[in-house]
Amino acid sequence: MVVLAGVSVIVFGLVHLVPGDPVRLALGTRFSQDTYDALRERSGLDQPLVTQFFDWLGRALSGDLGVSFRSGDTVTSLIAERLPATLTLAFASILVALVIAVPLGTISALRPRSIIDRFATLISQFGISVPEFWMAIVLILVFAGTLGWLPSGGYVPLSEDPLGWLERLVMPAVVTGVVSGSVITRFVRSSVLEALGADHVRTARAKGLPERQVFTWHVLRNALLPLVTVTGVQLAYLLSGVVVVEIVFSWPGLGQLALQSVQARDYPVLQGAILLFAIVFLVINLVVDLLYTAIDPRIRR
Amino acid sequence: MSGQPVLEVEDLRVRLRTPRGPADVVNGLSYTVGAGETVAVVGESGSGKSVSVLALLGLLPSGVATVTGSARLQGEDLLTMRPDRLRQVRGPGAGMVFQDPMTSLNPVLTIGRQVVEGIRAHSDLDKAAARRRAAELLAEVGLPDPEGTLDRYPHELSGGMRQRVIIAIALSNSPALLIADEATTALDVTVQAQIIDLVEKLQAERGTGVIWITHDLGVVAGIADRVLVMYGGRCVEDGTVDDVLENPVHPYTRGLLGALPDLAQPAVDGVVPDLATVPGVPPAPTDLPKGCVFWPRCPVRGDARCETEQPPLTVIGSADVVLPHRAATWCTERTFGAESPGVGRTFGAESPEGGLR
Ligand SMILES: Nc1ncnc2c1ncn2[C@@H]1O[C@H](COP(=O)(O)OP(=O)(O)OP(=O)(O)O)[C@@H](O)[C@H]1O
Numbered sequence: 001m002v003v004l005a006g007v008s009v010i011v012f013g014l015v016h017l018v019p020g021d022p023v024r025l026a027l028g029t030r031f032s033q034d035t036y037d038a039l040r041e042r043s044g045l046d047q048p049l050v051t052q053f054f055d056w057l058g059r060a061l062s063g064d065l066g067v068s069f070r071s072g073d074t075v076t077s078l079i080a081e082r083l084p085a086t087l088t089l090a091f092a093s094i095l096v097a098l099v100i101a102v103p104l105g106t107i108s109a110l111r112p113r114s115i116i117d118r119f120a121t122l123i124s125q126f127g128i129s130v131p132e133f134w135m136a137i138v139l140i141l142v143f144a145g146t147l148g149w150l151p152s153g154g155y156v157p158l159s160e161d162p163l164g165w166l167e168r169l170v171m172p173a174v175v176t177g178v179v180s181g182s183v184i185t186r187f188v189r190s191s192v193l194e195a196l197g198a199d200h201v202r203t204a205r206a207k208g209l210p211e212r213q214v215f216t217w218h219v220l221r222n223a224l225l226p227l228v229t230v231t232g233v234q235l236a237y238l239l240s241g242v243v244v245v246e247i248v249f250s251w252p253g254l255g256q257l258a259l260q261s262v263q264a265r266d267y268p269v270l271q272g273a274i275l276l277f278a279i280v281f282l283v284i285n286l287v288v289d290l291l292y293t294a295i296d297p298r299i300r301r
Numbered sequence: 302m303s304g305q306p307v308l309e310v311e312d313l314r315v316r317l318r319t320p321r322g323p324a325d326v327v328n329g330l331s332y333t334v335g336a337g338e339t340v341a342v343v344g345e346s347g348s349g350k351s352v353s354v355l356a357l358l359g360l361l362p363s364g365v366a367t368v369t370g371s372a373r374l375q376g377e378d379l380l381t382m383r384p385d386r387l388r389q390v391r392g393p394g395a396g397m398v399f400q401d402p403m404t405s406l407n408p409v410l411t412i413g414r415q416v417v418e419g420i421r422a423h424s425d426l427d428k429a430a431a432r433r434r435a436a437e438l439l440a441e442v443g444l445p446d447p448e449g450t451l452d453r454y455p456h457e458l459s460g461g462m463r464q465r466v467i468i469a470i471a472l473s474n475s476p477a478l479l480i481a482d483e484a485t486t487a488l489d490v491t492v493q494a495q496i497i498d499l500v501e502k503l504q505a506e507r508g509t510g511v512i513w514i515t516h517d518l519g520v521v522a523g524i525a526d527r528v529l530v531m532y533g534g535r536c537v538e539d540g541t542v543d544d545v546l547e548n549p550v551h552p553y554t555r556g557l558l559g560a561l562p563d564l565a566q567p568a569v570d571g572v573v574p575d576l577a578t579v580p581g582v583p584p585a586p587t588d589l590p591k592g593c594v595f596w597p598r599c600p601v602r603g604d605a606r607c608e609t610e611q612p613p614l615t616v617i618g619s620a621d622v623v624l625p626h627r628a629a630t631w632c633t634e635r636t637f638g639a640e641s642p643g644v645g646r647t648f649g650a651e652s653p654e655g656g657l658r
């Protein structure tokens with residue numbers, strides 16, 4: 001709660017530091033001073049910043065995040081509209097990432113300097129350094145253009161058209177999944193390597209356990225801890241919206257919403273979005289902590 | 302001590318790949334451990350004691366260590382054994398107690414699980430029976446509340462308790478050979494005595510051979526049949542406890558024992574001190590001296606060959622005994638006791654029969 005209070009102050013402060021006048025932007029180039037003043041008053045922007053903050057905070061606490069300067073819709077409805085798309089993409093991406101990273105990282109740790117290890121290093125180097133938009137565009141050109149197998153973008157809810165949902169999800173999920181997967185692969189590799197070298201693994205071998213059992217219970221089981229952490233971090237990043245990918249694939253996620261609200265100086269929407277990201281971050285941290293307690297007896301009481 | 306030895310090690314060499322180049326950590330170690338026999342291995346930190354026993358069971362990191370020579374456990378060479386056979390041998394063939402009790406257990410699994418899995422890897426016992434056996438073992442090594450301990454995690458136990466768990470694991474398959482690397486260092490004297498009794502019982506019942514690595518000369522004097530002194534990855538002196546402790550020949554052994562009161566007369570307070578420290582530092586295994594390994598620190602250096610030629614392990618006194626007394630130095634026959642710093646009594650007075658037992 002203390003964290004959230006701090007976060008909301010920072011959110012509010014930062015948003016208002018963004019240069020530019022939202023009212024001017026909302027009104028376009030030709031408007032009278034009266035219209036300007038009226039709008040300013042209506043949106044509360046004529047009040048001192050501190051008053052504005054407590055005003056906003058009070059309403060935010062009761063679930064009212066205000067109304068968009070630009071469209072007049074409530075911020076909560078705007079966010080709710082975008083949330084399913086963002087959740088879908090984030091979880092699909094993390095799934096892709098884990099499916100790539102766990103086996104690849106594990107195998108490279110088991111055979112350091114082997115062909116697979118070198119290949120994995122190369123791939124993750126590639127995944128980390130190649131710009132997302134480039135990867136996205138190449139995929140679109142190949143799979144939507146040349147081959148024509150997949151639509152080039154858009155989003156439909158799962159409930160309306162499951163096949164269409166999946167078809168549209170594949171490419172963006174692969175792009176963000178490969179990027180996250182590259183980061184996670186490296187983590188998996190180093191944590192498995194570290195677990196492999198631990199003294200207790202030697203004890204397990206000395207007992208005459210089958211190698212598979214040694215590996216599952218004395219190596220992987222221990223490498224799980226860092227994996228949970230890095231997955232949490234990646235998921236938080238994915239949930240706060242992957243702007244570039246959302247734009248290239250016309251994916252109506254929170255990243256796009258946040259970007260548009262910055263461009264329009266749409267303070268209420270921006271504040272709402274950032275507050276949501278902060279909450280997402282806290283929730284993920286909490287979940288990671290809970291998972292940690294579940295898998296690491298040293299943290300339990 | 303008749304019949305086939307439990308373990309015969311011949312010309313064991315271990316080279317490790319290190320960032321500073323190849324390190325020759327074990328250089329031609331040969332010894333045997335007879336049935337029911339206890340061989341104590343002593344030597345300074347870094348002399349290669351742990352590496353030499355880890356090498357026997359193939360427990361050194363592969364890709365880093367190159368092990369050559371042979372090590373026959375009940376006639377079968379451990380070093381050339383197929384991996385699946387080696388797996389069967391680890392446990393019932395040879396059990397190992399590791400040096401560091403703080404890191405040798407898996408922090409995320411319960412004690413019970415870690416003991417039980419060792420039992421079940423080599424028997425058909427079901428979970429419940431293996432668990433009962435595990436509790437028995439924990440009781441045998443003197444852990445209070447064995448049942449409760451099964452459900453605890455390593456971090457909930459003290460170092461001494463963890464060490465006893467590791468001992469229980471090593472003993473869980475009644476091994477033909479027990480390798481104990483500083484197994485009782487973290488334990489108080491009573492518990493230590495209890496563990497030693499337990500091992501002796503196993504030796505009497507099963508003819509278990511024991512390799513006991515230790516710094517504690519009290520333990521050596523108390524349980525060992527034979528002592529092997531290691532320096533620079535070599536055996537520099539071995540023989541019966543009486544030979545080595547009473548009539549040490551190698552200048553290094555003499556240095557180690559130097560600060561000791563006469564072991565034949567128990568110290569006034571009943572405490573036997575640890576090995577003495579010998580001035581100087583051991584050679585880096587990446588850069589061993591060309592001649593005698595001990596040359597850089599040797600207070601004697603009484604022979605022209607010391608600097609250039611490695612002295613072989615040769616029998617001192619009579620060779621016609623079951624356990625001959627051997628030492629690797631060029632200066633066996635000289636009198637040089639007074640030159641060894643810190644030596645409180647006169648060495649070198651041994652007659653040719655001095656090494657006889
Ligand atoms: N995994 C490893 N990689 C590189 N060098 C190693 C490794 N393990 C041991 N060594 C080196 O091998 C030498 C012998 O080590 P070892 O652990 O056998 O000594 P020790 O006689 O058991 O000493 P202590 O009494 O401290 O246990 C040391 O110089 C050590 O630095």
Ligand code: SF4
Binds near residue numbers: 594604
């Ligand atoms: S051979 Fe020479 S240098 Fe080596 S221990 Fe003997 S006297 Fe010392």
Ligand SMILES: [Mg+2]
Binds near residue numbers: 482
């Ligand atoms: Mg050691």
